[in-house]
Structure formats: structure tokens, C-alpha cells
Amino acid sequence: MKCIQRLFAKSAIATVLAVGLSQPATASACSTEPYIGSICYMVTSYCPQGYLPANGQTVTINQYQALYALIGNIWGGSPQQGNFVLPDMRGRVPVGAGQGTGLANVTRGQVFGVENVALTTSNVAPHIHPATVASSGGVSGTASIAIPVVNGAATTNVPDNTTSLATTSPSFDLSSVGGVDSPAKIYSNAAPTTTLKPFSAPFSVTSLTGITISPNIGGTPFSVRNPSVGLTACIAAIGIYPTNPN
Numbered sequence: 040m041k042c043i044q045r046l047f048a049k050s051a052i053a054t055v056l057a058v059g060l061s062q063p064a065t066a067s068a069c070s071t072e073p074y075i076g077s078i079c080y081m082v083t084s085y086c087p088q089g090y091l092p093a094n095g096q097t098v099t100i101n102q103y104q105a106l107y108a109l110i111g112n113i114w115g116g117s118p119q120q121g122n123f124v125l126p127d128m129r130g131r132v133p134v135g136a137g138q139g140t141g142l143a144n145v146t147r148g149q150v151f152g153v154e155n156v157a158l159t160t161s162n163v164a165p166h167i168h169p170a171t172v173a174s175s176g177g178v179s180g181t182a183s184i185a186i187p188v189v190n191g192a193a194t195t196n197v198p199d200n201t202t203s204l205a206t207t208s209p210s211f212d213l214s215s216v217g218g219v220d221s222p223a224k225i226y227s228n229a230a231p232t233t234t235l236k237p238f239s240a241p242f243s244v245t246s247l248t249g250i251t252i253s254p255n256i257g258g259t260p261f262s263v264r265n266p267s268v269g270l271t272a273c274i275a276a277i278g279i280y281p282t283n284p285n
Contacts, residue, residue: 072106073275076109086273093272095127106276127274130154155260158231171252177245184240187231193224203228204235 069079078093086092091103095114100107100121107123115124126148140143145151146218186204193205205227 042138043117069273073106073278074281075275076281077275077278078126079273079275080132081273082270084271086271088199089275089277090273091125091276093126093128093274094131095124097122103276104222105196106274106279109281125274132267155262155266157260169250173248173251174245175248177243179241179243181241182238183237185234185235185237189227189229189230191229193227195226195228196222196224198226201230201281202228219247 069081069090071089073079073089079090081087090100097116098106100123102119110123110126112123114126116122127150131150131152134145136145136147136149186203188206190206195202203226205225232255
């Protein structure tokens with residue numbers, strides 16, 4: 040009985056080994072039997088055998104017919120020239136093609152995104168700019184000034200933009216014991232009848248040549264890159280051809 044069990048165990052092991060050897064290894068990133076067109080990353084400066092650096096290089100169709108059949112000329116090259124371009128993963132991260140909820144549509148092979156952005160006027164809220172006034176030369180001289188007066192009775196003691204100086208002397212209220220002075224009326228609402236003796240006053244006016252409005256932002260692009268680590272991107276050129284199930 041023990042002999043039969045040992046024979047059965049050996050037979051089972053042989054069967055498992057035979058099945059395992061007859062089936063290809065499961066394709067995985069940078070594996071020895073990858074799916075052609077799959078991309079993996081290495082910490083080394085080179086790609087393993089059967090892989091090509093995914094650095095946007097141009098390769099010939101005749102040398103990599105299976106890979107060309109999968110990606111075609113989506114990144115460049117042409118059948119007439121007998122070549123095609125590999126994806127360039129340097130400094131880039133892959134995203135799923137298609138349109139996610141609330142997201143922009145991404146087509147297969149589409150290259151997009153920037154490392155740095157600069158604000159434009161549409162991105163900036165209302166603000167204040169510093170202004171610089173430029174001047175050059177100007178006009179200077181002497182002006183003759185004459186103060187208008189009324190040669191008549193003063194009617195008010197309140198000056199405003201409708202009154203002029205008048206000629207009546209200040210008055211005093213002597214109705215009370217000791218004498219109490221009251222505000223003098225020295226202005227009149229009447230139209231001026233003459234002027235005081237004119238006098239000269241120098242003046243100088245600077246000529247403006249322009250006003251410069253300085254930007255309140257430097258316009259220097261700033262980085263929008265996420266924290267990352269640099270690895271060598273590789274694309275499988277030799278391996279298992281992925282059959283389309285559709």
C-alpha cells in the first residue's frame with residue numbers, strides 16, 4: 040500500500056511539473072516572459088534583455104514587427120519610412136485612457152501636462168499696480184496776482200467762496216458796561232469793484248512724459264510637479280503577444 044502511495048505521489052509531481060513547464064510564466068512587470076508592449080520600471084540605468092528604453096526613440100518595423108502591430112505610429116514614424124516611435128516616459132507618469140467622472144477625456148497615446156505654469160490676468164484677483172510718473176523739463180515763470188475787493192460796506196463776518204474783502208472798519212458793541220467787542224464784518228457778498236495792489240509770485244510746472252504701470256506679479260512660472268523618484272522606463276519588445284479578447 041505504501042509503495043502504491045509513493046508511486047502515486049511521484050506521478051502527481053511529474054504531472055504538475057509537466058503542466059508547469061508547458062505553460063508560460065505569468066506576465067509581470069519586467070519579467071522574463073512579459074506581454075509585448077507592457078511597460079515596467081527598473082532602478083538600473085538600462086533595461087533587461089527583451090526590453091527597450093521607453094524614451095521616445097525611433098526603431099524599425101522589420102526588427103520589432105510584433106510591437107509595431109500593437110502600437111503602430113501613434114507616437115510618430117511612418118510605414119513608408121519603415122519605422123515607428125516608442126512612447127517617451129522620461130519625466131512622465133501614465134494615466135488611464137478615457138474620460139473619468141468630472142475629468143477631461145484622455146486618448147490613448149496622448150501626451151499632455153506641463154511642469155511649470157505662470158499666472159495670467161484671468162487667474163489673478165483684482166489688485167493694485169505701482170505706477171511710476173516720468174517727467175522731463177517743464178514750464179516756469181512769474182505770475183501777477185491781484186486780490187479782488189469791494190469798495191463798499193462790509194455785510195458779513197463769514198468768509199466763503201461768494202464773498203470778497205470790503206472797506207468798512209471793525210465795529211464795537213458799547214451797549215454794555217465795560218464795552219464788549221463783536222466780530223467785525225469785513226466781507227461783502229457784492230461783486231468786486233476793484234483789486235488790491237497786484238504782486239508777483241513765481242511758479243514752476245513740470246511736464247509729464249508718461250506714466251509706467253508696473254506689473255504686480257513677476258510672471259515667473261512655478262512648479263506643479265508632485266514629489267517623484269526617477270527610474271528607467273522599459274517597454275517589452277519580445278515576449279508573449281497579447282491577444283485581443285474582443
